Amino acid sequence: FEQRSGQRPFRLLEHPRFRAGYDFLWLRCASGEMEGELATLADWWDRFQHADTEERENMLRPDEGPKKRKRARGRKRKASDAGG
Secondary structure, three states: OOOOEOOHHHHHHOOOOHHHHHHHHHHHHHOOOOHHHHHHHHHHHHHHHHOOHHHHHHHOEOOOOOOOOOOOOOOOOOOOOOOO
């Protein structure tokens, strides 16, 4: 729930167990566990799931950290001659 950048929030929203995790997040808030930080997170997810597509895009955090680089593929080696 804490990663709110890129495509992660959209994928999490479509996950079959999202609602269970979201409800548990709100229960933790109601019990007083980590009041400030957790309440802010729960409120963000509440607004995100009820927002339209454009609002959701605006709510995302900018991507943090360096972009992942693709590994360069190794060259295919020629099959060695059977003559040895």
